[in-house]
Amino acid sequence: SETPECFEADPMKFQEVVRNIIDNALHFNDSDEKVLSIAVRDLGNQLEFSITDNGIGINADQHERVFGLFQTLQSKERTNRLGIGLSIVKRLVEQQNGRVWIASQPGKGCTVGFTWSKA
Numbered sequence: 001s002e003t004p005e006c007f008e009a010d011p012m013k014f015q016e017v018v019r020n021i022i023d024n025a026l027h028f029n030d031s032d033e034k035v036l037s038i039a040v041r042d043l044g045n046q047l048e049f050s051i052t053d054n055g056i057g058i059n060a061d062q063h064e065r066v067f068g069l070f071q072t073l074q075s076k077e078r079t080n081r082l083g084i085g086l087s088i089v090k091r092l093v094e095q096q097n098g099r100v101w102i103a104s105q106p107g108k109g110c111t112v113g114f115t116w117s118k119a
Contacts, residue, residue, distance in 0.1 A: 007047055007118050013092050014116070020085035021051045021112045028110075029055035043115065046098060050113040058104040066102065089114070 025036055037052040058066060066086050086100075093100045093114045104110035 025053035046115040052111040054109045057106040
């Protein structure tokens with residue numbers, strides 16, 4: 001579908017979702033040149049956003065776990081993260097009747113996608 005020109009959303013909630021995804025993408029990236037790609041598709045009643053990075057990636061068996069509260073995939077000694085960012089993303093997206101998912105492989109970056117209701 002065509003890319004929408006605009007949509008209405010609670011700016012604070014939408015900003016929190018995007019900020020947490022981008023923050024994780026940058027934090028879990030050991031590349032000398034960090035790259036982010038943001039895409040949006042119009043699905044009719046919803047928009048589908050995807051944010052792709054060239055970071056460290058995530059094992060397939062961990063894709064759902066990262067959305068849990070206080071979940072990090074690295075030890076607390078290796079990261080200063082609390083493990084709440086993606087759980088906030090999941091909660092806010094689901095409040096908008098959307099869903100959130102990850103497509104990733106270790107060493108091949110990560111895509112975090114989510115849908116957001118237009119109304």
